[in-house]
Amino acid sequence: MSIFKQTIRNRVRSFGYAFSGIVAFLKSEPNGRIHAVATVLVIAAGFYFDIGLMEWGLLVLVMGLVWITEILNTAIEKAMDHVAPGRHTMVKFVKDVAAAAVLIAAITAVVIGGIIFLPKIAEFL
Numbered sequence: 731m732s733i734f735k736q737t738i739r740n741r742v743r744s745f746g747y748a749f750s751g752i753v754a755f756l757k758s759e760p761n762g763r764i765h766a767v768a769t770v771l772v773i774a775a776g777f778y779f780d781i782g783l784m785e786w787g788l789l790v791l792v793m794g795l796v797w798i799t800e801i802l803n804t805a806i807e808k809a810m811d812h813v814a815p816g817r818h819t820m821v822k823f824v825k826d827v828a829a830a831a832v833l834i835a836a837i838t839a840v841v842i843g844g845i846i847f848l849p850k851i852a853e854f855l
Contacts, residue, residue: 769793779850792839799835803828
């Protein structure tokens with residue numbers, strides 16, 4: 731087998747692992763399912779209000795930011811629970827800071843969503 735075919739096979743396998751991670755995240759994490767519903771609602775609203783290309787770009791960016799931070803937060807929490815299953819001051823700090831990143835990302839997404847959608851909703855009403 732050539733190194734090129736092996737490299738392609740490894741890349742495809744890597745994507746498989748990543749998609750498995752997304753599925754595991756959605757199955758195990760209620761917040762992941764909430765983000766999935768919110769993502770679908772935002773996309774539907776974007777089509778309904780016929781938002782522009784720049785607005786789509788901003789929404790995709792902040793939705794991705796929220797997904798990334800939530801998935802990383804979950805990974806950090808699981809790792810901390812594995813490393814130190816009991817209560818530990820430093821573990822609490824790490825978990826709280828990771829959760830804070832998700833909160834900041836979510837607030838940013840809500841603000842951007844408000845900037846984009848509130849004028850369209852007001853015009854609709």
